[in-house]
Amino acid sequence: xxxxxxxxxxxxxxxxxxxxxxxxxxxxxxxxxxxxxxxxxxxxxxxxxxxxxxxxxxxxxxxxxxxxxxxxxxxxxxxxxxxxxxxxxxxxxxxxxxxxxxxxxxxxxxxxxxxxxxxxxxxxxxxxxxxxxxxxxxxxxxxxxxxxxxxxxxxxxxxxxxxxxxxxxxxxxxxxxxxxxxxxxxxxxxxxxxxxxxxxxxxxxxxxxxxxxxxxxxxxxxxxxxxxxxxxxxxxxxxxxxxxxxxxxxxxxxxxxxxxxxxxxxxxxxxxxxxxxxxxxxxxxxxxxxxx
Amino acid sequence: xxxxxxxxxxxxxxxxxxxxxxxxxxxxxxxxxxxxxxxxxxxxxxxxxxxxxxxxxxxxxxxxxxxxxxxxxxxxxxxxxxxxxxxxxxxxxxxxxxxxxxxxxxxxxxxxxxxxxxxxxxxxxxxxxxxxxxxxxxxxxxxxxxxxxxxxxxxxxxxxxxxxxxxxxxxxxxxxxxxxxxxxxxxxxxxxxxxxxxxxxxxxxxxxxxxxxxxxxxxxxxxxxxxxxxxxxxxxxxxxxxxxxxxxxxxxxxxxxxxxxxxxxxxxxxxxxxxxxxxxxxxxxxxxxxxxxxxxxx
Numbered sequence: 001x002x003x004x005x006x007x008x009x010x011x012x013x014x015x016x017x018x019x020x021x022x023x024x025x026x027x028x029x030x031x032x033x034x035x036x037x038x039x040x041x042x043x044x045x046x047x048x049x050x051x052x053x054x055x056x057x058x059x060x061x062x063x064x065x066x067x068x069x070x071x072x073x074x075x076x077x078x079x080x081x082x083x084x085x086x087x088x089x090x091x092x093x094x095x096x097x098x099x100x101x102x103x104x105x106x107x108x109x110x111x112x113x114x115x116x117x118x119x120x121x122x123x124x125x126x127x128x129x130x131x132x133x134x135x136x137x138x139x140x141x142x143x144x145x146x147x148x149x150x151x152x153x154x155x156x157x158x159x160x161x162x163x164x165x166x167x168x169x170x171x172x173x174x175x176x177x178x179x180x181x182x183x184x185x186x187x188x189x190x191x192x193x194x195x196x197x198x199x200x201x202x203x204x205x206x207x208x209x210x211x212x213x214x215x216x217x218x219x220x221x222x223x224x225x226x227x228x229x230x231x232x233x234x235x236x237x238x239x240x241x242x243x244x245x246x247x248x249x250x251x252x253x254x255x256x257x258x259x260x261x262x263x264x265x266x267x268x269x270x271x272x273x274x275x276x277x278x279x280x281x282x283x284x285x286x287x288x289x290x291x292x
Numbered sequence: 293x294x295x296x297x298x299x300x301x302x303x304x305x306x307x308x309x310x311x312x313x314x315x316x317x318x319x320x321x322x323x324x325x326x327x328x329x330x331x332x333x334x335x336x337x338x339x340x341x342x343x344x345x346x347x348x349x350x351x352x353x354x355x356x357x358x359x360x361x362x363x364x365x366x367x368x369x370x371x372x373x374x375x376x377x378x379x380x381x382x383x384x385x386x387x388x389x390x391x392x393x394x395x396x397x398x399x400x401x402x403x404x405x406x407x408x409x410x411x412x413x414x415x416x417x418x419x420x421x422x423x424x425x426x427x428x429x430x431x432x433x434x435x436x437x438x439x440x441x442x443x444x445x446x447x448x449x450x451x452x453x454x455x456x457x458x459x460x461x462x463x464x465x466x467x468x469x470x471x472x473x474x475x476x477x478x479x480x481x482x483x484x485x486x487x488x489x490x491x492x493x494x495x496x497x498x499x500x501x502x503x504x505x506x507x508x509x510x511x512x513x514x515x516x517x518x519x520x521x522x523x524x525x526x527x528x529x530x531x532x533x534x535x536x537x538x539x540x541x542x543x544x545x546x547x548x549x550x551x552x553x554x555x556x557x558x559x560x561x562x563x564x565x566x567x568x569x570x571x572x573x574x575x576x577x578x579x580x581x582x583x584x585x586x587x588x589x590x
Contacts, residue, residue: 007491008491008492011390011492011493012390015387015390015391016391018387019384019387019388019391019400022384022404022463023400023403023404025460026403026404026406026407026460026464027403029418029419029421029422030406030407030418032418032421032422032428033417033418033421036421047424047426047427047431050428090310091310091311091314094307094308094310094311095307095308095311097304097307098304098305098307098308099308101304105300106301106304107301108301108304108305108308109304112308112312115312115315116315119315119319119320121571121574121575122323122567122571123319123322123323123567124319124321124322124323124324124325124326124567125322125325125326125546125560125563125564125566125567126543126546126547126550126551126563127325127328127546127550127551127556127559127560127563128321128322128323128324128325128326128328128560129318129322129325130551131322131325131556132317132318132321132322132325133318136317147314147317147318148318149318150311150314150318151311151314151315151318151319156311180299180303181300181303181304181307182303182307185307206409209411210409210410210411210412210413210414211411212411212412212413212525212529213524213525213528217551228411228413228414229413231411231413231414231417232412232413232416232529234417235416235417235420235529238420238444238530238532240532240533241445241532241533241534242532242533242534243534244442244445244446244534259417260421263414263417263418266411266413266414267410267414270409270410274406274409277409278401278402278405
C-alpha cells in the first residue's frame with residue numbers, strides 16, 4: 001500500500017476541520033437552548049449562558065409542569081399525530097394498491113392517477129381552502145388539522161411504486177384460491193410493505209407534530225392550539241414590532257428559561273422517533289427513487 | 293390472460309373512494325374557489341351572489357407598487373435558497389465521502405440531519421435567540437470589536453438570515469441524495485485512476501463530479517418549480533413590519549391581505565397567479581429533466 005502524500009494528509013485535515021465546523025454549527029445553537037433551560041433565571045436574562053448551564057437547576061421544568069395550557073397543547077398535538085397519521089396511512093395503503101395495477105387490471109387507473117397528480121401540482125390556494133374548512137364548520141376542531149391533508153399524494157406514489165415491485169405470482173396464487181382484492185391487499189401486500197409503511201408513517205408523524213401554521217389558521221381560540229403553534233406564539237412578539245428599539249427590550253420581558261424549557265420539551269418527541277427515522281429514511285429515499 | 297371481473301373493478305373503486313372524497317372536498321372544491329379571483333367577493337353573498345369583475349383584480353395587482361416588491365423578495369429569497377441549498381449539501385456530501393472512519397461519519401450524519409426534523413416554530417425561536425441584540429452572534433461581534441446589529445429588524449440582513457437558516461436546517465438532509473449517488477460510482481474507476489497516478493483532486497473533478505451530475509441536474513430541475521416558494525412557515529415566524537421591505541413574499545402577503553385584511557378576491561388572484569406560474573415552471577422542468585437526464589420528476 002502506498003503511503004499518503006503530504007498533500008493528501010493536508011487535505012484530510014482540512015476536510016475534518018470543515019466537517020467538524022459544520023457539525024458544530026448544527027449542534028451548538030440547539031445546545032445553547034438546552035443550557036438556557038437549565039440555567040439560573042437571572043443569568044439567562046443577562047445573556048450569560050453559553051454552551052453550559054450557569055448555576056444548573058431545574059426550576060424552569062418544575063414551573064413548566066404546572067403550566068396547564070402547555071400540556072393541553074401537548075395533548076392536542078399527540079391527538080393530532082395519532083389521528084392524522086392513522087388516516088394518512090390508511091388512505092395511502094388503500095389508494096396505492098389499485099393505482100399499482102396497470103390499466104388492463106384497473107380500467108379507471110389512469111384517470112385517478114391524473115387527478116391525483118393534478119391535485120399535487122396545483123392548489124386552490126390558502127384562502128379557498130380556508131373557506132372550505134370554515135364552511136364545513138371545522139374551525140376550532142381537531143379535524144381541521146388532519147382532514148385537509150388527509151391524502152398524502154406523494155406517499156401514495158411512493159407506496160404505489162413499491163407495490164409494483166411485488167411479484168405478481170404472489171397475488172395470482174391468492175386470487176386462484178378465491179381471495180378478494182381486499183384480502184390480497186391486507187393479507188399479502190401489507191405485511192411485506194411494513195418497512196416502507198413505517199418510513200412513511202414516521203414522516204407523517206413528524207410532519208403532523210411540527211406543523212404550526214394550520215393550528216394558527218384554523219383555531220380561533222388559543223386554548224385549542226397544538227403544541228408547535230403554542231411554541232410559535234411564544235416568540236410572536238417579534239413579528240409585531242414596528243420600531244427597531246422594541247427588539248432590544250423584547251428579551252427582557254419574556255421568561256427566557258421557561259420558554260427554553262418549553263421548546264426543549266417540544267422537541268423531545270421528535271428526538272424519540274429520530275433514531276427510527278434515521279434507520280429508515282435512507283431506504284425511504286430509495287423507494288422514492290424516480291421511476292414510472 | 294387476466295380476468296377482468298366486475299367485482300374486482302368495484303373493489304378497486306371502493307379502495308380509492310375515501311381518498312378521492314377527501315381530495316374532492318379539500319383540493320378540487322377549493323379550485324372552484326379560484327372563481328373568487330374574478331369577482332368582488334363578499335362573504336355574505338357567497339360565490340354565486342358576488343359580482344363578477346373580470347380581470348380587475350389582476351389589473352389592480354399590476355398597478356400597486358407592492359407587487360414588484362413582493363415578487364422581487366420572493367424570487368431573491370427563493371433563488372438564494374435554491375442556489376445555496378444545492379451547493380452546500382453537495383460540498384458536505386463530497387467532504388463526508390472522503391471520511392473513512394465509519395463511526396465518525398455516522399455521528400456527523402446523526403447531528404447534521406437533525407435540524408431538518410425540527411419545526412419552524414422551534415427553529416425560529418432558536419434563530420431569534422442566536423441573533424438577539426444581546427445574543428451569541430452579537431456577543432461575538434462585540435468581542436471582535438464591531439457594533440452589535442439588530443439582525444432581525446434590519447433590511448440589510450433579513451434575507452441573508454432567511455436563506456442562511458434555511459440552508460442550516462436542510463443541508464444535511466439534502467446531502468442524503470448525493471451521498472446515495474456517490475455510493476453508486478464504480479470503485480474500480482478510482483482504483484484505475486490512482487494506479488495512473490491521479491491525485492484526489494483530479495479524481496474529484498474527473499470521476500466523482502461527473503458521477504453525481506445527473507442527480508445534481510435532476511434536483512436543480514425539480515427546484516425550478518420552487519422559484520416562487522420562498523418558504524412561508526419560516527418567514528412568517530421570523531418577519532415583522534420593519535422588514536416587509538425585504539422579507540414580505542407572495543405567500544405572507546396573501547395571508548395578510550387576504551385573511552387578515554379580508555380582501556379575499558384580490559388575495560386569491562395573487563395566489564392564483566403564483567400557482568399558475570409555479571405549475572408552468574414545474575411542467576417545463578419535467579420536460580427538461582426528461583430531455584437532460586432521461587428521468588421524469590412525476
